[in-house]
Each structure stands twice: as structure tokens, then as C-alpha cells.
Amino acid sequence: MAKTIDETLLPRPPQLLDVPALAPATRRAAERLREQFNLSPEASEAFAAAVVDPAEIRKAAENPEPLYVPGGTLYGLRTRVWTRRVMPDPRNPRVGPARRHPVAVAPGSTEDAHFRPIPEPDPDPDGRPELRLAIESREHLAWSSVIAKKFILKDNDWRLSIRNQGVMTEVWLSAVTLAHGDGTAPVTVPVTSEGSSRLVACHDILDLRSADVPYARDDRALRSIVRSLNEALTNGPIVEQAEALRCETIPALLLVGFEPHPNSTTTFATAVRSLVALRHVEPPKPWNDAAKMGSIADAVLEALTDQGLLRAEEELWLLGGLSPKEAEARGFSADPAVRSARIVRLLTDTDPVVHQTIRVAITGQTTKQRITNKLKLEVAAALILRAVSAEDEGQKVSDIYRALQTGFADVLASEPWRATYRPTEEVVESALSELERGVENGPASLELAARAAYPLVVRRQLFPDRGTKDNDQVDRRQPGTVIDRMRTNDWGVRQLGQALTDHADGGRIRAVSPAGEPIPLDNGDGDQLVTDNWLRQTFPPPGRPVAPAAPDTAHERYLDGLAKVGEAMDGVDRAVRRLVAVEGIDGRPLIEREGVDPTDADAWMDDVMKLMQLIPVWRNTHVSRHGMSPLAASAWRDCEADEGEDEIDEDAADSWEDGV
Numbered sequence: 001m002a003k004t005i006d007e008t009l010l011p012r013p014p015q016l017l018d019v020p021a022l023a024p025a026t027r028r029a030a031e032r033l034r035e036q037f038n039l040s041p042e043a044s045e046a047f048a049a050a051v052v053d054p055a056e057i058r059k060a061a062e063n064p065e066p067l068y069v070p071g072g073t074l075y076g077l078r079t080r081v082w083t084r085r086v087m088p089d090p091r092n093p094r095v096g097p098a099r100r101h102p103v104a105v106a107p108g109s110t111e112d113a114h115f116r117p118i119p120e121p122d123p124d125p126d127g128r129p130e131l132r133l134a135i136e137s138r139e140h141l142a143w144s145s146v147i148a149k150k151f152i153l154k155d156n157d158w159r160l161s162i163r164n165q166g167v168m169t170e171v172w173l174s175a176v177t178l179a180h181g182d183g184t185a186p187v188t189v190p191v192t193s194e195g196s197s198r199l200v201a202c203h204d205i206l207d208l209r210s211a212d213v214p215y216a217r218d219d220r221a222l223r224s225i226v227r228s229l230n231e232a233l234t235n236g237p238i239v240e241q242a243e244a245l246r247c248e249t250i251p252a253l254l255l256v257g258f259e260p261h262p263n264s265t266t267t268f269a270t271a272v273r274s275l276v277a278l279r280h281v282e283p284p285k286p287w288n289d290a291a292k293m294g295s296i297a298d299a300v301l302e303a304l305t306d307q308g309l310l311r312a313e314e315e316l317w318l319l320g321g322l323s324p325k326e327a328e329a330r331g332f333s334a335d336p337a338v339r340s341a342r343i344v345r346l347l348t349d350t351d352p353v354v355h356q357t358i359r360v361a362i363t364g365q366t367t368k369q370r371i372t373n374k375l376k377l378e379v380a381a382a383l384i385l386r387a388v389s390a391e392d393e394g395q396k397v398s399d400i401y402r403a404l405q406t407g408f409a410d411v412l413a414s415e416p417w418r419a420t421y422r423p424t425e426e427v428v429e430s431a432l433s434e435l436e437r438g439v440e441n442g443p444a445s446l447e448l449a450a451r452a453a454y455p456l457v458v459r460r461q462l463f464p465d466r467g468t469k470d471n472d473q474v475d476r477r478q479p480g481t482v483i484d485r486m487r488t489n490d491w492g493v494r495q496l497g498q499a500l501t502d503h504a505d506g507g508r509i510r511a512v513s514p515a516g517e518p519i520p521l522d523n524g525d526g527d528q529l530v531t532d533n534w535l536r537q538t539f540p541p542p543g544r545p546v547a548p549a550a551p552d553t554a555h556e557r558y559l560d561g562l563a564k565v566g567e568a569m570d571g572v573d574r575a576v577r578r579l580v581a582v583e584g585i586d587g588r589p590l591i592e593r594e595g596v597d598p599t600d601a602d603a604w605m606d607d608v609m610k611l612m613q614l615i616p617v618w619r620n621t622h623v624s625r626h627g628m629s630p631l632a633a634s635a636w637r638d639c640e641a642d643e644g645e646d647e648i649d650e651d652a653a654d655s656w657e658d659g660v
Contacts, residue, residue: 011164014245017226029054037256042188043130043175050085069274071266075257080249087213091118092148092195115140123267129258130175137182142211158201161367166246170253171196189214194276202247290401293382296365303361320386336387341419341450347380348413373413381405403464406478407453417443428497445487452496455503463532474536
């Protein structure tokens with residue numbers, strides 16, 4: 001079986017780093033900042049030492065960039081800075097409610113409240129465009145930085161993108177003087193004003209402790225690091241060196257000045273908070289998922305067409321720009337299910353040229369997500385959705401899109417198959433033939449699954465997981481998983497074919513018998529329609545037999561017993577997952593540290609061993625009476641080849657009864 005493609009983003013080529021400036025150039029830049037913007041000597045020197053090219057900052061100072069905020073105008077200078085010379089906000093506002101305040105938790109009582117939270121920075125007492133931050137000690141700063149880092153890397157982790165692309169949008173930096181309560185001399189350092197998860201990610205990639213930045217301005221060490229990385233780039237860097245080359249410098253906007261409105265009492269500190277609020281507190285409303293993925297899809301199809309991998313007319317068809325009549329006139333299918341299969345196949349194509357083109361196009365739209373099969377299928381769903389009108393079945397298009405996102409099993413992206421224009425009947429016959437020959441993931445059954453997802457999801461006869469509240473779904477599988485189960489047996493293949501046929505005829509999707517005949521209603525008034533629960537009960541997940549509604553006969557009680565065994569096995573699996581998910585304070589599963597009491601473990605082992613002896617007996621009995629499906633036979637042969645013949649204890653049933 002082909003492996004699932006799970007790649008990082010298309011990397012940005014690393015470039016040579018500038019040689020750190022000499023002291024005279026840094027001194028001249030500091031003097032210019034101090035004279036023009038009324039910065040303190042410490043603040044101007046901190047900015048000048050942080051910039052990669054001091055001459056660039058001197059030139060930028062001639063025409064600072066205005067940034068309009070309520071109460072006045074901030075002024076900024078765009079440049080690049082050394083990542084090792086700037087610091088992320090140690091009290092990152094993103095941490096917010098997770099911060100432990102003395103009103104709730106006494107300082108020093110827990111690790112999360114070892115110190116008091118670092119307060120908001122204060123305006124400079126002399127009215128300069130800089131800030132002062134009161135901290136108890138260096139340890140206080142280090143503790144707060146670690147708390148912020150842990151939260152950020154869990155809540156807003158940019159490391160994947162930055163390892164491959166570097167930081168592409170500027171961070172906002174203010175000169176902040178750290179005032180220590182323990183008598184340590186004050187120190188001034190450029191600190192990100194908006195928290196900056198990006199700088200946290202850079203420091204983590206460079207294995208740099210953020211709290212050390214204000215106290216370790218070593219020019220000689222920086223030159224040594226730059227020289228080593230540039231030599232590595234010349235000789236062909238390894239992955240870690242390439243990532244470091246992308247992270248050693250970042251774009252920045254230095255906030256160096258503020259001009260309040262006449263009669264305004266707004267300070268530089270307030271103005272900076274207002275600027276941050278425009279980005280984070282009241283930012284532009286983000287696009288919804290369908291809009292995001294639709295934009296990516298447009299870019300992908302355009303790139304494929306530009307590279308000659310897709311005809312312009314087919315691009316228009318896949319974009320949804322042709323009516324059904326226009327599509328047929330140009331040699332395409334008017335059936336949205338056929339278009340759906342073509343979109344899924346195109347976006348998951350493993351041809352190296354097609355795959356690389358898609359990868360580049362997606363990278364141009366998003367840098368924070370892995371280019372996985374899941375992402376590609378979500379992009380495909382956005383294109384497929386364009387065939388759905390707002391009035392379809394009276395449902396919201398957004399609800400249908402959520403279902404389409406999970407309507408295609410991952411196997412459609414990892415196995416070879418083709419999207420054709422064959423009639424539904426021909427695809428169904430080919431899929432049945434594959435099953436008869438024991439072909440596990442045949443191209444016809446995969447094409448059938450890709451097509452049938454459209455009518456089942458759009459007609460709302462197969463829903464995604466509805467959660468646990470007021471939910472009558474018999475299981476919580478996603479639509480694609482249910483469809484994938486259906487395509488692996490004759491009955492399911494015939495039902496998928498019926499869904500396509502009924503949808504093409506404009507009618508409701510009818511349920512069919514194992515022979516493929518519509519199932520009449522008990523009252524004789526028409527045929528039974530497919531429902532979400534009927535599909536889930538008729539085609540249950542492996543290991544979960546369906547129980548009869550009211551078991552009366554011995555055989556029905558036997559079926560009910562099988563269903564209960566399946567439920568119990570599923571319950572054991574879920575219980576084990578919950579157990580191993582319980583973590584201690586060190587972040588490791590407690591089960592790895594505490595283990596299981598030997599008495600309990602031995603009893604569980606006895607039960608498991610009895611089952612391991614019984615289940616092969618039951619399986620062989622069923623095979624000898626009913627025969628084995630070609631797919632099951634193929635799987636069993638593979639299992640035997642891998643593990644060898646198991647010895648079966650014929651007295652296992654007696655042993656089990658004795659245990660009960």
C-alpha cells in the first residue's frame with residue numbers, strides 16, 4: 001500500500017548572512033536615533049546593536065513610517081534585526097486567562113504561580129518613546145518567559161512554517177528598560193510589542209533562551225555563528241543549518257517615535273497598545289474555511305494550467321465555471337459526482353510534476369499547515385462545493401461543506417486509480433469484479449467511492465460526526481470512513497451505485513438489498529430510503545456486528561451477543577486510550593511511570609489469552625460453514641505469511657466458562 005504523503009512546506013532557499021556591523025557603524029546609527037527621535041542612549045544603542053545594517057536604519061530615519069492610532073501617530077523604521085538581539089514579550093498577552101494571579105493563587109504556591117505575573121510596561125518617566133518594565137529579578141524574567149513559551153508553542157505554534165520559510169512579516173519592537181527589584185542594574189532591550197509567537201518559534205529553533213537576550217550582547221560570538229553558517233551554506237548545509245540561516249535574522253518595525261494629537265493625553269505606551277489591538281483585539285474578520293480552501297484551490301488549478309498540466313477548458317469546468325449543458329458541449333460530464341471524483345484525483349495525484357506544482361501553489365497561500373492528504377481533500381471539497389446550490393435539500397451550504405471535508409477517505413489520496421467518464425453501471429460492475437478477484441483497493445471501487453460521496457453527503461443522507469449531545473448516530477465515523485467500508489463488499493458497492501443512479505435521476509436515494517434490488521416499505525407504499533443510521537447499521541465498522549432490534553430467537557440472541565462482544569472490545573480500546581492519555585506534571589503518561597498492579601495485570605492477561613485462543617476457533621468455524629470472501633482470504637494469507645500458523649487450544653471455551 002502506498003504511504004500517505006505528509007510533507008512540510010516547500011522550503012525557502014537559505015541565503016548568506018550579512019557580516020555583523022563594526023562598532024563605529026553601530027555607534028553612528030545610535031547617535032542618529034537618539035538625536036532624531038529623542039531616545040535615551042540605552043534605547044538607541046539597543047536598537048542600533050539589533051539591526052543587521054546600521055546604515056540602512058540611518059537612511060530609514062530620514063523618512064519614518066507613520067502608523068495611525070487613536071490619540072496620535074506612531075513612527076516606525078522598517079529593517080532586519082538579529083534574532084539573538086531581540087526578545088519576545090515575557091508577558092505575552094496571548095497567555096491571558098491562563099496566567100495565575102495572586103487573587104486566585106498565592107505567589108510561590110505552585111510552579112505556574114512561582115512569581116507574580118509581570119505587569120504591563122510603564123511609560124518612560126521622561127516622556128521618551130520607550131517603555132519601562134518592572135521585574136523582581138532575572139529569575140522572574142526567565143520564569144515568565146518559559147510560561148509564555150509553553151503556552152505559545154501549544155496554542156500558536158509557527159515552528160513548521162518558520163523552519164521552512166523564515167519569518168516573512170515584520171515583528172513590532174519597542175525599546176524596553178528592565179528595572180530589577182533585587183538591585184540588578186537596569187538593562188534595555190528591543191522587545192516585541194505584540195507578543196510575537198514568531199520570535200518565540202525562532203528562539204526555540206535556534207535553541208536560544210529568550211530571557212538571556214538582555215544580558216548577553218556578545219559581538220564576537222555573533223560573528224562566529226554567522227561565519228560558521230555562511231561556510232556551511234557554501235559547502236551545502238544540513239537541514240538544521242539551513243533552518244538556522246532562515247532564522248538568524250527577521251524583518252522588524254522599530255517603534256521609535258510618537259506624536260500625540262493636540263490636547264491628547266495619550267502616551268507612547270498607550271499608543272503601542274492601540275496598535276497591537278488593531279492587529280489582535282479587533283482584527284479584520286478572518287475568512288471561513290470554505291473561503292480559505294477555495295482560494296487555495298483557485299491557485300492550484302491556475303498553477304496546473306500555467307504549467308501545461310491542465311487544459312484551460314478543464315480548469316474552467318473544475319472551477320465550476322461551466323453550466324451542465326456547457327460542460328457536455330465541451331466534452332466534460334454534466335454529473336457533479338463525476339466532476340467530484342476528477343477533482344479528488346487531480347488534487348491527490350502523486351505524479352511528481354503534478355505533485356510539485358500543487359505543493360508550490362499551496363505554499364504560496366499558507367505556510368502554517370502541513371501539505372497532507374487531509375489538507376488536499378479539504379481543498380478538493382471547496383471546489384466540489386461549487387456544484388451545490390444554497391437551496392439543495394434546504395440545508396446550509398456551510399453544513400454541506402463540513403460534511404464534504406470528511407466525505408473522502410484517505411485511501412483515495414494514497415492508492416492509484418483514475419477518474420473516468422464511464423457510466424455508473426460500468427464502474428459498479430468493475431468494482432464487483434475486483435471484489436470477486438480479491439483486489440483490496442481496486443481502482444473501480446475507489447472511483448466509485450469518490451463519486452458516491454457527492455450524492456450521499458449533498459443529499460444529507462450521510463452526516464459527519466454530530467458529537468455527543470442529542471445525537472442518535474449509531475457510531476461516530478466520518479462519512480468517508482462509512483463509504484470506504486461500503487466499497488469493500490458486494491452489498492455496499494451496489495448501494496453506492498444506487499446512490500449515484502437515484503441522484504442522477506433527481507430522486508431520493510433508495511436502500512437496496514444485498515442483491516441490489518430496492519427494498520420495499522412494509523406497507524407497500526414505495527421503497528425504503530437511505531438514512532445516515534441505516535447506512536451505519538448496515539455497514540458497521542469491522543469488529544462491531546449489528547444487534548437485532550428485538551432478539552427473540554436463539555439466532556437473534558446469538559447475533560445480539562456478538563454485537564455486545566464488539567461493543568465491549570471497542571470499550572476496552574477506548575478505555576486504554578484514555579488511560580495512556582493521562583499525563584503527569586512532567587508531561588509523560590502516568591502509566592509509563594506507575595505501571596499496573598501485577599494482580600490486575602495477570603487477571604487481564606488471562607482474559608486476553610482466552611480470547612486469543614477462542615477467536616481463531618470461531619473464525620475458522622464460520623469459514624468452514626460459510627466460506628471466506630476473497631478479500632478476507634487475501635488478508636488472512638498475508639497475516640499467516642507475516643506471523644505463521646497459530647496453535648489453537650480446542651479447550652479454550654471450557655477454560656473461558658470456568659473463568660466466568
